[in-house]
Amino acid sequence: MRYRWTITLILFIVTGAVLINACKKTGAPVHQARPVDFVVPDGFPDPVYRFENNPLTEEGFALGRKLFYDGRLSKDNNFPCASCHQQFAAFATFDHPLSHGFNNQFTKRNAPGLFNMAWLKEMHWDGGINHIEVQPLAPITAPNEMAEDIGNIIAKLEQDGTYREMFRQAFGDEEITSQRMLLALTQFVASLVSADSKYDRVKKGLAVFNVSEQEGYRIFQAKCASCHTEPLFTDLSFRNTGLELNTYLMDYGRMEITNNPADSLKFKVPSLRNVALTGPYGHDGRFTGLSQAINHYAEGVAPSATLDPALTNGIPLDDVETFYLREFLFTLTDSSFIGNKRFAAPE
Amino acid sequence: MKGLSSYFFYLPYGACLAFLLLSCNRENSIEWERPADRGELKIVFQHVVKDAPLSFGDEYLNDWGERYNVHSFKYYIHDIQLISAEGDAVSVSSDYFLVDEGLPASKQLELSAPEGLYNAIVYTIGVDSARNVSGAQTGALDPTLGMFWTWNTGYVMAKLEGHSPASPGVNQEFSYHVGGFKWPYITIKQVMLLPPDTQAFEVSKKKLSTLNIRADVNAWFSYHIPIRIAENPASHAPGELAKKLADNYEGMFSVSSIKTE
Incomplete structure (x- = not known):
């Protein structure tokens, strides 16, 4: 009698397991990507980009990181995103007014640092890009930058088994599309958060400004913060700061996007975070050093029809104030960001 | 007696087996909601210049006496609806x-619609503003299809390129890449087309209904606003000219015939 019970029980369990398995839809890929939390630093506003249709995962980030550092995204395989966006320069181009692109050409504008990108409503000095996911298409296809065709890139990546496997891990199967490439790049770039400078530690009560920095902060708040608004150190607006038209580049900034003469010579207010690392300064890199850039507001503002009203008389700053201001701006350098191995070129 | 009791013994097993089979069945095959019957609807775009079929490289004449040929002609279509005899819009x-003249298969849309009698077809030319500001897209909106501006985010809604001796442009080319989704330079156009005899047409599950829709390139130059190649050889950004071209291409479509078989 006992053996009968045992047989029945085994029969029951086996059949049940078989049936439950049969019930499952066959062929559905098992999506193993591990989710990553996007952490908004204390005091920061809500980000613009929320990874809503692009869930942040370890695998998506790793793929984006590999793509960011891969020269195959350019026509001659020499210009990865990272050629103009160097981590040690807070992802700007170190010491270059304009960056170098395909076939010995220069870019039209100074490469901005890449950090806190998830808070930007528009990318580029002229705000021409309305969504972070589609930004990479601009430098990739620009003939004087990476000069490549997206279809060619996909063909190059498809030949690489490592990429096929990484796309599978990130998106569930090996298919490589422009959309998946852009989503992965966005996972990497939007994860570049910089919020651990001395300034941030002072704000958290973990450090104190020295006397010079404190005085610089006071001057900053009185004279600069209306445009370079904390905590992003930009109000994300477009303004004409009295830089005369560069007659070689003939760059009218925001007007080239809006066709509106009222936007002539307006450019995006850049963040001042990591500013000590991102020189030269200005949309065309015309100011070599920080002192020159500050001095422009004291002495160099050129009048024009679209000049920002706040700059009609420039910003009076004497040499002593400029010194203190610089001391404060140095506290915006985020050493842990530029040293973060997670953001460095993959091994 | 002994035999019967041994059957009872397996009763719980049998019951569980039946339950599992049933629950499996319910999940997979019982339809909770029965969709309305649909019939096949085919939309065929016929590209023409006035009364002549469009053929890449052939020479045509616009209303301003300018000779030209065409080597690229494509446009986005979305949000296709039918207007029922009662006046309701049915998606x-x-x-x-x-739709790309260079890809014949793209000129035939094989769709289905709820059965019924319809008075008109409505669709939108271009890519709606939401899709212009929502980041990376795929499928027909994949940026690799060459209908996307990378430096000033937005889709090219429609494209017409060719050569004309009237063009002052490089190699006598003219090229109209029309886009713009922001006021006042909006180039997204919804069109409503009536059958040629304004008679209602039928969609039925027993038949295939084919709408033949003509798209007349000539309209780009003159439907609403005169556009001369000599004065306007190129449109490559949102703006006044793009808006005028859109006001013109809005009028390029007409239903040439409807077949039900």
């Missing part, structure tokens, strides 16, 4: 289609 497809 046929919310997908995007890139």
